[in-house]
Amino acid sequence: MGEVYQKGELAKKASYQLLNKSTDEKNDALLLISNQLLEDKDLIMAANKVDLEKGKENGLTSSILDRIMLDEKRMKDMASALKELVKLKDPVGVVVEEIEKDNGLKILKKTVPIGVMGMIYEARPNVTIDAASLALKTGNSIVLRGSSSAKESNIALVHSIHKALEKSALPKEAVQLIEDTSRETAKELFHLKEFLDVLIPRGGKGLIETVVREATVPVIETGAGNCHLYIDETANIDMAKKISLNGKTQRPSVCNALETILIEEKWFKQNGLSLLQALDNRGVEIYGDQTVCAAYETAIEATEDDWYTEYSALKISIKVVKGVMDAINHINKYGTKHSEAIITENKENATTFLAGVDAAAVYHNASTRFTDGFEFGYGAEIGISTQKLHARGPMGLNALTSVKYFIYGDGQVRN
Template identity: 55%
Template sequence: MSLTEHKSTVKNQAILAKKAAKTVGLLSTEEKNEALLLIADQLEAEYETILRANEQDLQVGREKGYEAAFMDRLALSKERVYDFAEGLRQVAKLEDPIGHILSSWTLENGLEVQKITVPLGVIGMIYEARPNVTVDATGLALKSGNAIILKGGSSALTSNKSIVEVIHHALNKTKIPANAVQFISSTDREATKELFTLKDYIDVLIPRGGASLINAVVNNATVPVLETGVGNCHLYIDAKADVEKAVNILVNAKTDRPAVCNTVETVIIHEDWFRKNLHILIKLFNKYSIKVHGDTIVVSSIPEAIEAEEDDWANEYLSLEIAVKTVSSVDEAIAHIEKYGTKHSEAIVTEDKETALKFMREVDASSLYHNASTRFTDGGALGFGAEIGISTQKLHARGPMGLQALTTVKHLMSGNGQIR
């Protein structure tokens, strides 16, 4: 396909999505919920078709030698497809974010003003090998009255195409036009570049994936970007940390699902706690086969630990590897996080309330935890319902982005002939 054809195809899809967005934005809550429930039913009814498509992607992944963590994100099963469907049903149960009166007031001249929530319009979603994002993003977009253009990674191309076809089968039975969900099937980079520039038709781009993907979107797009961040998350174990709490939180935050962005990649440990509980740490790292990259004290104390290089402190391993840093104070821990953190999720374990307060006030991140695992940075876990991503920027939305993050506002003025 020529460059001109790429541009024509992507632009046409964007035009169709914009037209469909107007219809979706005017639908009632009941009509949108009905569509989500029908999509859920259709996913379950056609799960075998989706799994056959997914197997093609997995076979390519095996041939190319993709890492285990990558293959885990890519792989689907009947249970996972049913989980997608259940996620849509949960979104259908959430309060409709559209049409809320956020504030209202009357001017001295009698002009009445209302600030209400409305859809963004057309959302461009760019993501990597996570077929679940295809379903989650679609559900959130439609519930919030938006159309969506999906650009998934080439490694999950066949899976995503199959999922979108199933979604379209369901939408054809609803008042939501199938054109409200567009999927860009081209794997050519020029198609993605074109998507970056269609600001006349796309209202916002949301990248979800690794640092290279996010940076490519942020640095090249002329369409506004809702930036999601890489998760170089830290756990600081203070001198006054409860041993059982610290161990349980570390195990959960590192080993529960090491391939996701809210897993801990660096544990910072106060020197006093480290010395007292070294035997526990060694046992923990051995039990879970965690590869340790550490500073000088760590390397001299933990067998098989290797010396951390500069890149290790900034690395998002997404595997059973971890960087371990020893410090002499909470200030040193905060300084380390400030230098290497990605403003995603940071945690402290301590029984000292003043130290905890200092950490929570001074660390700059979207989500902060005291005596709890970073694994809770998730739309479902925090009560937002499903999420479309985790924003690490400070404009419009920050942290797990649920339905409310996919809205903007409109001001309505009602008068009786007032002029200025």
């Protein structure tokens, strides 16, 4: 038996042990992990440095290297996030429905852990901590399979998790890392139905599409973020600039960053050049339609592929549209159902946009960069679901539970 099967089996056994662990025991384990990360931060950052050096040698882009990088601040942020997670209410064991039948049967519908989660992800080693901590808080075990670009970092992080769990009431086998990052192990994970209850991919469009297409384990589709901003005719110019620059330049490599700006034609005639110049001044490469290219000589003509593209870099597509319905139709054709925003002072247009756009998160006069588990008050997230079943949007603790019916009687039989 290979590594994937063996670790899947260990995670399954651990999931049964977790069912009887209390909230206090789970929280104590999370605090131990938080402390262990800080205690081991030099070792973890040294491992991360190896990944970064290999990444540079292999020609990884600066945006990917940024996703991989762990520095003092990011280590402290991970440790702090674990402490914040401890403060959140345990979602397991909540009675969501209670039914009392005429025959005396009492039926309780209660939240329970999903069981064993599989996580396949690219680059970001912080996902290792986010996923493991959310799983443990909700009484789930987890099988992690990161990418080769962050292999040493992930091994070091899971080693620290295991050291902490050995001091806790939780089984250390609840967190498993597949260290072999070959395609073969990914494919094995796709079909590990014997042990996995759900598989969550987190990464680029190619990874997510591959998992959704090939996996026989139930999949929650996450992450790909071709996010749009629509600037309506009544949009405040200062707000439009501020939100555009924040959405594109604050951290361009993440899935909730802007990739396309749609601009109402009258607004563009009055304010378009000012916005384009502001983006250009921040180093953003502009891909525009014919109207944009005619107005701004350094703009590159956008192809059909550009409207579908998640650049994850300082690049953006810009199109001039006739109004809110034109914007909605464009987004529903080219978007990835992640996060979409409108800037307008027209409440009717705002309502039309928010209702008509098919996405997990829709914004009025705010940046798409807020689509995040921490920003939404979930403590962290295991991913942002762009599908509609079983969860949608940032997936915090509640999204990592299922339900179970508890039926209590005193000898009833069915006639």
